[in-house]
Amino acid sequence: MEDFWYEVVEVSQSIADGLLFGSTYALIGIGFTLIFGAMGKLNMAYAAAALGGAYAGLAGFVLIKAPLVLVFGISAIATAALGYAIYFTCFRFIPVNNHLASLMASVGALFFIDEVVVHVTRGSPLTFPSMFGDVYFELGPYGIRGDLVFVFIIGLISTGVLLYILFRTRLGLATRAVAQQDIAARLCGIGVHSTNSVTFAIAGVLGGIAGAMTAAAVGVLSPVMTVPLTVKGIIVAVIGGLGSIPGAIIAGLFVGGFENVILYFRGIDERDMYVVALLFVFLVFRPNGLFGTAITRD
Amino acid sequence: MHLCRSMFRLNVKEEIKIMKKLFRGVSVGLLGCALMFSALTSSAERSVKVLGWGAQSGPLKSFGVNSETALRSAVAEINAAGGVKLGDGSMVPIEVIGYEDSACKKDQNIAILRKTASTTDAIVGMGTTCSGSCQAMFGVLQKKVGDASDSGLQMPILADTCIRPGLAKISEWAFRNVPNEIAMYDALFAWLSQQHPDIKTFSGGTETDQGHSFITHTAVIVQAAIKHGFDWVGPAVPELGPKVKQGMKELQAAAKTQHWLMGDTNYSVQARKIKKQNPDMILVSSHPFSACGFLKEIKRQRVKPKLLVGLTSSASQETLNGCMKEAEGIIIPTGFAPITAQAQKANTIVTKAGGFLDLHSAAAWENAYLVKAAVEAAGITAKSETLAEDRAKFRDALATITAIDGLIGPVTRDTATGEASKPYVFVQVVDGKWKVIHDPRG
């Protein structure tokens, strides 16, 4: 009987840990979903840009001893700049209906960003400062990481700010207009390119925060993180429903918790297979994801 | 339909004509580049030519950078001292005709190997560090010397590390300057059991998608600790059913071991399981990134083992870069530390040249001297006409060498198994730096 309760505690602890960590997946998923919602295209370089921003933030910490808030800020701005550069080089000049060319160009951007990082750091993993890294709440048999709670809260705040921008400002209105029907938007005097580049930049801000948060949560930054985060971000965006921000949030948290529980029961060899199987289940039974599309394209 | 097709599709005959011209042009261009390359790489002056390769792009970039720096520095030292003696008695320099980027990818390693073998005068290929790549490269070589039915490549390879059991027997043309992890960990736990009688129990984890980490953990480290009296703790994991039924001791240990992947970002489940086991000693058989991720997590969860033991490959600067604080106290057996005059001198030279000497790149340095020893024993002519014979002679000489002077002691080789045995020391992270805490060399 005691064993059973022990198991219950362990499983719920795993879920809690996974949920909190899942907020990093959620933010990256939001980034993918935002760009898809706005342009109908996939930006494969998004996670790479997020990590690139995290490296920029780390540079701030190492070189000028920036306080952590500033590190996050630098990461956000750096990824926003990277996001704009990616838009300019991979999406701006390629015809709107040509999805493949942009996809391939953004893959090229992924390679490029990763290689720049490798060049500067010689591929070495680097320690990343964490906010509230020593805080650890112990509630009975449970232990909750303070820094993960912080990550979760920041995630909530960022999403709130994003939703505010999208639904309560003119910029957000323009973004949604361009996403829905760009010709009509243009007729209304909304500049498509300038709006899209701002969308990429905003997604970049989220990405930079996500990258810095992920790095802070692990404690280490390394170029090996890029591909797994890209795959996970895309899976989260799809499960949540491409174009849906609330969907990406819920999916991110869910995937985080799910993979941790699977890890607890089935071990590492099967963990990722179950995540992929989860994706297949969604694609078969609910191809539009949890919430379908909130920002839709005609 | 026909009109559309005529507008957008060429007449078949015309397309074929264009294709032929295009292919001719492209192949002439490629051939031209190739000829230029081979012209550039063969120099007029006589020298013993070698070509090196390693990862100079991608996450393992430090391997290639450090190994290249070590190799070139060692060769410069040899040349400054007069060079190597050929069969006819003349002294010539060793020439590193190039150092290529193989990115630790099998295809690229094989391509560079074939390039070295067929377009250059190098008598030996000196690459690489990654064991998976070595496994592939050795596979394209001729398995047994003189076997006419085997069309494999006849080119000696001298790899600077490639830690993985059993690679030497893939081919007689393949050599590695690799530490003997079985001996190292055996000695380590023997010493630890004497030094720390208070430590009874141990547990640990490994990255399962990296061949070296995984096999060393399950077949070497855990077994060595058990052999020297440490108790492996941890609940049995019943769902590994069929694997455990195989009855192999290492699989049983593996069944209780914590597992993660080398790119993982979340180690909370594994850390908590270890916390529950409450071992005195924790093994972390993992390369720097995931080792650091795991170490940071167990620190967060207030797990305080009395001792930490790591994987040989993590006795490097990268671990300090990744988690200097959390790695404090970790003990690793390694094949290099600046504890002899030669080692210190080499360390100074390589550091000035922009690299780091650790157990991987120190092997690259030593390999230059191994090349010198083999060349002088082989009596080669270093002329392009006799390239094939020179390579065969070099290989034969290399196969008979049973000992050379390594940087911290003699490196010996067992001619029967083809595996090397190197001297080692135990290092520990003390105040953020690697410090030698025990020197078991005679």
Place this chain on the structure above:
Amino acid sequence: MDYYLNLINTIGIHTLLGLSAYLLLLTGQVSLAQAGFFGIGAYTAAIVTVIFEWSILSAIGAAMLVSGGVAFLVGFPALRVRGLMLVVATLAFSEFARMFFYNLKWRVVRDGAEIGPDGTMGFAEIRYFNNNGWLNWEVTIFLWVFVAVVMALIWWSDQTRIGAVLRAVGEDELAANSTGINVTVVKVAAMTAGGIVAGLAGSLYAHQVTDLDHHTFTVLLATFAIAYPILGGLSNVFGTLIAVLFIQGLLVEGLRFLGDWRMLLFGALIIVAMNIKPLGLFDNQTIRILRKALGVKRQRDSV
């Protein structure tokens, strides 16, 4: 010579990989599953020659059969998703296949030594060609016969109704459906054909590199597979070949003299190529320019 033969082999294998994605792209399906089929073909062929010790032809045949079979099974659920979702679904399939190889353990003892796939340690010593005394040029010819046959088959089908049907489905499924084309059959057939070709490529790859492990069959390989037909353009099979020459010949091998700038240039050049030629390096504009430059006159010009 050996180096160039090796490069030609690599180009041949990657061309097959690219063509397997090309077939799917024609029907409008952007598939990242080719890496998975490639891996299935590679492991199947290696198991046949190493564990069963059968000939290379039976290994290639088995690889094509197994990969084709799996592709056929994948083709049906793939119908339910389109566009970006298909990209993600096929990416997930490739990842699933890769995890399967990561777990695959089948060890047998031959001549006192253990051989066979060993999970994360990989599958070493796939030495059929060397053990049977095949010379390098013999392997190259053997390999390229397959490549040439596949290219010829696809080329030929493009001249006939088959090609038109594939492209019709790719252009507009609704319109194709209303002209009586069974879209389901076409799309599943394309997926199966793509699987067969990728399996063929994998079987040749396994024996070329003699060693397999799960690290090879990643998302990045899948991306390379569709990069070739996207970069090369969908006008004809030679576009894919040109793209493979560009990436494997020029970017990976030809730029070695740039040292560590090579990989930086890699990503940058792909971006540049896609901006300058979004329809592929070998699109109609290129063909027109080449025609002018090489002085080949079109019979219809005089009309």
